[in-house]
Amino acid sequence: xxxxxxxxxxxxxxxxxxxxxxxxxxxxxxxxxxxxxxxxxxxxxxxxxxxxxxxxxxxxxxxxxxxxxxxxxxxxxxxxxxxxxxxxxxxxxxxxxxxxxxxxxxxxxxxxxxxxxxxxxxxxxxxxxxxxxxxxxxxxxxxxxxxxxxxxxxxxxxxxxxxxxxxxxxxxxxxxxxxxxxxxxxxxxxxxxxxxxxxxxxxxxxxxxxxxxxxxxxxxxxxxxxxxxxxxxxxxxxxxxxxxxxxxxxxxxxxxxxxxxxxxxxxxxxxxxxxxxxxxxxxxxxxxxxxxxxxxxxxxxxxxxxxxxxxxxxxxxxxxxxxxxxxxxxxxxxxxx
Numbered sequence: 001x002x003x004x005x006x007x008x009x010x011x012x013x014x015x016x017x018x019x020x021x022x023x024x025x026x027x028x029x030x031x032x033x034x035x036x037x038x039x040x041x042x043x044x045x046x047x048x049x050x051x052x053x054x055x056x057x058x059x060x061x062x063x064x065x066x067x068x069x070x071x072x073x074x075x076x077x078x079x080x081x082x083x084x085x086x087x088x089x090x091x092x093x094x095x096x097x098x099x100x101x102x103x104x105x106x107x108x109x110x111x112x113x114x115x116x117x118x119x120x121x122x123x124x125x126x127x128x129x130x131x132x133x134x135x136x137x138x139x140x141x142x143x144x145x146x147x148x149x150x151x152x153x154x155x156x157x158x159x160x161x162x163x164x165x166x167x168x169x170x171x172x173x174x175x176x177x178x179x180x181x182x183x184x185x186x187x188x189x190x191x192x193x194x195x196x197x198x199x200x201x202x203x204x205x206x207x208x209x210x211x212x213x214x215x216x217x218x219x220x221x222x223x224x225x226x227x228x229x230x231x232x233x234x235x236x237x238x239x240x241x242x243x244x245x246x247x248x249x250x251x252x253x254x255x256x257x258x259x260x261x262x263x264x265x266x267x268x269x270x271x272x273x274x275x276x277x278x279x280x281x282x283x284x285x286x287x288x289x290x291x292x293x294x295x296x297x298x299x300x301x302x303x304x305x306x307x308x309x310x311x312x313x314x315x316x317x318x319x320x321x322x323x324x325x326x327x328x329x330x331x332x333x334x335x336x337x
Contacts, residue, residue, distance in 0.1 A: 002048045002074065002075070003045055003046065003047060003048065003075040003078075004045070004046050004047075004048050004051050004072055004073065004074060004075055005043065005044075005045055005046075005072075005073040005074075005075045006043070006044050006045075006046050006051065006054065006055075006070065006071070006072050006073075007041065007042070007043050007070070007071040007072075007073070008041070008042050008058060008068070008069065008070050008071075009039055009040070009041050009067060009068065009069040009070075010039070010040055010042070010062060010065075010067065010068055011038055011039060011040070011065060011067045011068075012038050012039070012040055014061075014062060014065075015040055017061065018040075018042060018058075021054075021057055021058065021061075022042075022044065025046075025050065025053070025054050025057075027044050027045075027046060027050075027054075029044060029045040030042060030043065030044030030045070031043055031044075038067070039067055045075060045078065048106075048107050048108070048111075049106065049107075051072060051107070051108040051110070051111070052107075052108035052109050052110065055070060055072070055108055055110050058070060072108070072110060072111065106237035106238060106297050106298070106299075107236075107237060107238070109171070109299055109300070109301075112167060112236060112237065112299065113167070113171075113173075113176075115236055116160070116163055116164040116167045116168075116176070116180075116236065117164075117176065118160075119159075119160025119161060119163065119164050120160065120161055120164035120165075120168070120176055120179040120180040120183055121179060121183065122179075122182060122183045122186050126157055126160075126183065126187065127186075127190060129155050129157035130157045130158075130187045130190045130191050130194075131190060131191075131194055132155060133152045133153075133155040133157055133191065133254055134152075134190070134191040134194040134195050134254070134257075134258050134261075135152075135194060135198070136148060136149075136151055136152035136155070137149055137152035137153070137195075137254050137255055137258040138194070138195050138198045138199075138202075138258050138261075138262060140152060140210070141208070141210050141211050141255065141258060141259060141262065142202060142204065142208070142211075142262070144208045144209055144210050144211075145210075146210065149210060149255055152254055152255075152258075153254055153255070157187060158184070158187055158188075158253050158254065159232060160183075161180045161181075161183040161184045161187065162180075162184060162229075162232065162253075162283075162286055162287060162290065163232050163233065163236055163290060164176060164179070164180035164183075165177060165180035165181055165184060165287055165290075166229070166232075166233060166286075166287050166290025166291045166293075166294060167233075167236075167290075167294060167299070168180055169287070169291050169313060169314055169317040170291055170294040170295060170299050170310065170314055171299065171300070171301050171310050172301060172307075172309040172310025172311070172312070172313040172314065173310075174313070177313075184283075188257060188279070191254065191257050191258060191261070192257060192258075192260065192261045193261070194258075194261070195257070195258040195259075195260070195261025195262050195265065196261040196262075196264055196265040197265065198261070198262060198265065199261055199262035199263060199264060199265020199266045200265040200266070201265075202262075203266075204262050204263065204265070204266035204268070206263060206266075206268050206271055210255070211259050211262070211263070214255055214256040214259040214275050214278060215259065215263070215271045215274040215275050215278075216274070217274065217277055217278045217281060217332050221252075221278060221281065221282065222281060222285055222329070224252055224282075225252045225281065225282040225283075225284075225285030225286050225289070226285045226286075226288070226289045227289070228252050228282075228285075228286055228289070229285060229286035229287060229288065229289025229290040229293070230289045230290070230292075230293050232286065232290055233289070233290040233293035233294055233297070234293060234297075237293075237294070237297050237299070252282035252285075252286060253279060253282055253283065253286075256275045256276075256278040256279045256282065257275075257276075257279045259272075259275040260272045260273075260275035260276040260279060263275060277328060277331070277332070280324070280328060281325065281328050281329070281332075284321050284324050284325045284328070285325065287321055288318065288321045288322065288325065291314060291317065291318060291321075295314070
């Protein structure tokens with residue numbers, strides 16, 4: 001896994017404790033840069049999977065100190081090379097087998113929060129991307145052009161708030177969850193509104209293949225949405241690019257959402273409802289899969305009281321999501337009888 005550069009600022013009186021923490025974490029690539037105004041700055045190169053434990057330890061011990069600061073950066077290049085540093089870290093891990101529990105194979109919770117925080121906000125850029133995505137998707141659907149529809153999905157504006165909502169549910173962050181939900185709802189309403197106007201202005205043929213296929217909900221759609229949710233969560237926990245994963249999420253959300261708006265705008269009420277049912281099922285599946293993936297990845301709050309709150313919030317959220325999914329699935333089964 002990738003390496004990280006961790007910088008910490010601590011008061012002089014805790015230097016000995018910091019050296020002990022570094023030694024216990026088996027961090028061999030570290031150095032002290034300066035000592036000024038009764039503060040010491042340490043820099044260390046740490047494997048990404050070790051950062052959460054180290055950050056949590058430092059935060060618990062020194063988080064109450066005004067002088068204490070931490071900065072975590074992605075490491076692009078170094079000398080010695082990152083390969084040599086990783087090999088040395090792996091050797092140290094082999095030496096401590098049985099001494100400590102295995103570190104999670106993901107980036108730290110702190111990085112995850114940083115990544116999802118901005119994507120949970122409702123910004124002008126997000127609104128613009130939603131509008132563009134809806135317009136491009138509508139054109140592709142009307143022309144029955146798969147390539148154009150894929151172009152709309154590459155914009156992938158709904159990936160961020162959906163991942164943020166799953167993450168907030170897992171760690172019990174109410175404010176983050178509310179922001180992500182608000183952004184999700186706003187994105188859906190904007191895309192629906194744009195497609196509704198286009199449906200009223202343009203000639204819409206419900207028999208077009210790309211449109212008709214999104215008015216029929218199948219169990220394959222549920223599997224696709226679940227896979228998209230798992231992939232979205234894994235992409236952010238592994239620290240890899242989420243561009244292609246965003247396409248998966250958009251496959252499940254943008255086209256059926258735009259189809260629903262186009263059909264309603266053209267007067268096809270019942271078909272519009274079916275397309276919106278597909279949107280609802282996909283949204284629920286993406287978030288359920290995301291929450292379970294974060295849980296399996298060991299994403300938890302730092303403190304026990306936060307963990308208790310998060311456990312309760314996660315339980316309620318899962319009950320709500322699963323109940324809605326069961327209801328929609330039953331409606332799907334009865335509609336086929």
